[in-house]
Amino acid sequence: MKILITGAGGFIGQFLAREFLKDPSNQLVLTDIVNLAVPKGSLNPQNAKLVKADLSQDQSVITKDLSAVYLFHGIMSSGSESNFDLGLRVNLFTTLRILEAIRQVAPGIRVIYASSEAVYGRPYPEIITEDIIPTPEGSYGAQKLMCEVLINDMTRKGFIDGLSLRLPTISVRPGSPTAAATSFVSGIIREPVQGKECVVPIKDRSFPSWVCSPKTLIVNLIHALALPSDALPSHKRAINAPGLLVTIQDMMDALAKVCGEDKLLHIKEVEDPELGKILHSFAWKFNNKLALSLGFRPDTSFENAVRDYVEFLEFEKNPS
Numbered sequence: 572m573k574i575l576i577t578g579a580g581g582f583i584g585q586f587l588a589r590e591f592l593k594d595p596s597n598q599l600v601l602t603d604i605v606n607l608a609v610p611k612g613s614l615n616p617q618n619a620k621l622v623k624a625d626l627s628q629d630q631s632v633i634t635k636d637l638s639a640v641y642l643f644h645g646i647m648s649s650g651s652e653s654n655f656d657l658g659l660r661v662n663l664f665t666t667l668r669i670l671e672a673i674r675q676v677a678p679g680i681r682v683i684y685a686s687s688e689a690v691y692g693r694p695y696p697e698i699i700t701e702d703i704i705p706t707p708e709g710s711y712g713a714q715k716l717m718c719e720v721l722i723n724d725m726t727r728k729g730f731i732d733g734l735s736l737r738l739p740t741i742s743v744r745p746g747s748p749t750a751a752a753t754s755f756v757s758g759i760i761r762e763p764v765q766g767k768e769c770v771v772p773i774k775d776r777s778f779p780s781w782v783c784s785p786k787t788l789i790v791n792l793i794h795a796l797a798l799p800s801d802a803l804p805s806h807k808r809a810i811n812a813p814g815l816l817v818t819i820q821d822m823m824d825a826l827a828k829v830c831g832e833d834k835l836l837h838i839k840e841v842e843d844p845e846l847g848k849i850l851h852s853f854a855w856k857f858n859n860k861l862a863l864s865l866g867f868r869p870d871t872s873f874e875n876a877v878r879d880y881v882e883f884l885e886f887e888k889n890p891s
């Protein structure tokens with residue numbers, strides 16, 4: 572199977588590519604605007620082709636022999652909020668151009684779009700499902716929703732076979748802090764584990780987040796590839812990917828339990844009104860019955876996500 576991953580130099584793209592490369596029958600095209608590499612420790616690295624390109628200008632990575640495309644390129648929530656033009660160009664216009672190129676060059680293939688729970692906005696009902704009308708409160712969520720609508724319409728027309736997975740915040744994300752307002756949701760574990768400071772921008776420890784571990788995310792992204800097209804109506808292609816509800820206190824407890832109480836000393840709680848505005852607009856109470864009925868998997872505990880991260884650090888030290 573030949574699979575294209577956009578934004579493949581980013582966190583999710585690298586994790587997914589490593590997983591796909593375990594199967595020697597997969598051919599990958601990994602593309603990003605930055606220099607990218609085959610993920611460390613990948614099996615069959617010869618099966619990955621690397622293409623550095625600005626997809627807003629150049630869609631030549633779309634070729635007729637592709638079987639599927641994962642769309643991961645993007646500017647995150649606080650990045651799109653602080654730079655409206657950049658967010659619009661990358662999150663909306665670039666995605667539209669890629670979808671149009673797929674329609675012209677490789678019509679009908681499976682397209683898996685990384686949308687976000689940021690498509691929702693207040694006031695929230697008691698429980699959120701796909702039946703709730705999304706009313707995003709930020710540019711990021713608005714751009715995601717606009718792409719979802721086009722994916723619905725292009726799927727209905729048979730131009731693509733699209734699915735939009737509205738992802739929770741992924742935690743624990745390795746690497747550096749990001750331009751996502753939710754960056755601290757990984758930082759609160761990642762930084763202390765490495766003896767570094769994490770600033771939590773909200774002082775209320777009961778503040779809730781809707782999260783998913785990288786391991787579960789990858790299982791679900793691969794599951795989406797094989798989902799029969801008629802599992803959803805052709806004009807309703809968005810699914811809320813399963814998540815787990817955790818508070819700041821829950822995350823601190825998991826850190827202390829898995830890595831030791833002393834790690835909590837690296838956490839500083841400093842209210843940030845600008846970030847707080849975005850964070851308080853995010854939804855956190857979902858019912859994932861649609862995703863679960865389609866075979867997507869939930870996380871079982873946040874502690875496991877912390878353990879996965881510690882294991883990942885070990886793997887990074889010795890990837891072979």
Ligand SMILES: NC(=O)c1ccc[n+]([C@@H]2O[C@H](COP(=O)([O-])OP(=O)(O)OC[C@H]3O[C@@H](n4cnc5c(N)ncnc54)[C@H](O)[C@@H]3O)[C@@H](O)[C@H]2O)c1
Pocket residue numbers: 577578579580581582583584602603604605624625626627642643644645646647661665685686687688737738739740741742744749
């Ligand atoms: N990580 C999360 O918690 C989360 C949650 C919800 C949704 N998502 C979505 O999932 C996708 C992947 O997330 P991630 O965490 O891997 O993000 P990331 O920031 O790590 O990766 C995004 C990649 O897109 C690339 N990119 C930006 N502009 C580009 C352009 N013009 N052409 C080509 N590539 C370009 C960047 O260089 C980067 O490598 C994003 O679309 C994001 O909005 C992520």
